[in-house]
Amino acid sequence: MENNPLKQYFRRPAIHIRLPSNYKYSSEIVDLPPTGELPVYPMTANDEITARTPDALYNGSAVVSIIQSCVPTIKNPWLLLNADLETVLISIRIATNGDEMDVDTNCPACKNSNRYGINLSKLISTIQVGDYNTELVVGDLAIKFRSTTYQDNNNASAEQFEIQRGLAQLENYEDGEVKNKAASELLVRMNNLTQKILSKNIEYIRTPETSVSNQPFILDFLQNCDKKMYDTIRDHNIELRESSQSKPLRFKCVSCQHEYNQTITFSVTDFFE
Amino acid sequence: MRLLYLSQDDIEKLVKGYEEEVTIIKRNALKAAWYMRGSLSYVDAMNLSPTETNIINKLIDENLEVTKKSGLPFF
Numbered sequence: 001m002e003n004n005p006l007k008q009y010f011r012r013p014a015i016h017i018r019l020p021s022n023y024k025y026s027s028e029i030v031d032l033p034p035t036g037e038l039p040v041y042p043m044t045a046n047d048e049i050t051a052r053t054p055d056a057l058y059n060g061s062a063v064v065s066i067i068q069s070c071v072p073t074i075k076n077p078w079l080l081l082n083a084d085l086e087t088v089l090i091s092i093r094i095a096t097n098g099d100e101m102d103v104d105t106n107c108p109a110c111k112n113s114n115r116y117g118i119n120l121s122k123l124i125s126t127i128q129v130g131d132y133n134t135e136l137v138v139g140d141l142a143i144k145f146r147s148t149t150y151q152d153n154n155n156a157s158a159e160q161f162e163i164q165r166g167l168a169q170l171e172n173y174e175d176g177e178v179k180n181k182a183a184s185e186l187l188v189r190m191n192n193l194t195q196k197i198l199s200k201n202i203e204y205i206r207t208p209e210t211s212v213s214n215q216p217f218i219l220d221f222l223q224n225c226d227k228k229m230y231d232t233i234r235d236h237n238i239e240l241r242e243s244s245q246s247k248p249l250r251f252k253c254v255s256c257q258h259e260y261n262q263t264i265t266f267s268v269t270d271f272f273e
Numbered sequence: 274m275r276l277l278y279l280s281q282d283d284i285e286k287l288v289k290g291y292e293e294e295v296t297i298i299k300r301n302a303l304k305a306a307w308y309m310r311g312s313l314s315y316v317d318a319m320n321l322s323p324t325e326t327n328i329i330n331k332l333i334d335e336n337l338e339v340t341k342k343s344g345l346p347f348f
Contacts, residue, residue, distance in 0.1 A: 011320070011322040011324075043322065043323075044321060045302050049295050049299070097323065
């Protein structure tokens with residue numbers, strides 16, 4: 001409603017953020033303003049409903065819809081790099097509910113459950129993206145990694161969920177042979193999924209003769225290379241992923257004074273509650 | 274994905290909880306639209322942020338207070 005006298009009260013950007021990856025997205029994915037900073041609006045009641053729609057949460061469209069509403073310069077959140085996703089989600093939370101967020105942790109020493117307030121702006125400033133530009137050299141091969149997109153992440157989570165449900169249903173099998181067959185099929189599926197995710201994290205593999213960026217070829221290589229090579233690639237990828245996430249926070253237990261580190265995981269589904 | 278760690282019963286509880294929360298959100302938006310006597314539509318109310326909703330709620334409280342003090346009929 002253009003003539004609404006309350007329009008002055010309608011939401012405005014609460015904060016502006018820079019994407020930590022500095023990746024040069026096409027304008028169809030992120031329409032970067034000249035300032036290089038993306039305006040972030042608070043969530044609306046409509047967004048709150050989206051965040052409570054189970055099917056939309058499961059298939060990932062809830063997060064996409066919320067990002068499009070709150071960070072409208074991100075045109076296609078499906079193709080947003082995971083390295084940037086956490087920053088975007090935290091900034092939406094800050095724009096909506098302010099800097100402070102309560103987290104519950106259990107002290108590893110006395111098992112006491114504690115609730116702490118954490119400062120999200122401080123946390124966001126600790127997020128740095130791993131060095132995806134430097135190639136990992138293993139023997140003759142140079143491997144270039146990349147951050148996967150939210151779409152890759154979401155597809156993998158959905159498949160992981162199906163496997164997990166399959167594993168939970170194993171106890172319903174009465175026939176031991178059928179049960180073992182189902183279990184081994186699920187394990188093969190889990191293994192294939194892990195390799196598929198890893199292959200998506202590889203931009204290309206350069207040999208002395210050529211450079212391979214074809215995903216099926218890379219996946220085929222991961223399925224057939226020796227264990228040492230596979231472990232090296234996998235560990236490097238884990239290192240890059242961890243260095244792109246917010247760092248663990250230091251807590252002091254109020255009952256036994258024990259100090260411990262705790263990683264705060266920003267699960268997309270319960271982040272906006 | 275939180276669903277990975279929840280049992281079937283817990284998932285059902287979670288979904289039920291979401292349904293209840295959605296009803297509360299819609300009810301609050303409709304209530305704000307009703308109290309603002311036409312100057313805020315339901316669509317507008319659904320597009321407000323929590324901060325703006327709080328401002329509108331304060332406005333409603335102030336209007337109610339003024340009406341009470343003035344002795345004029347509110348309805």
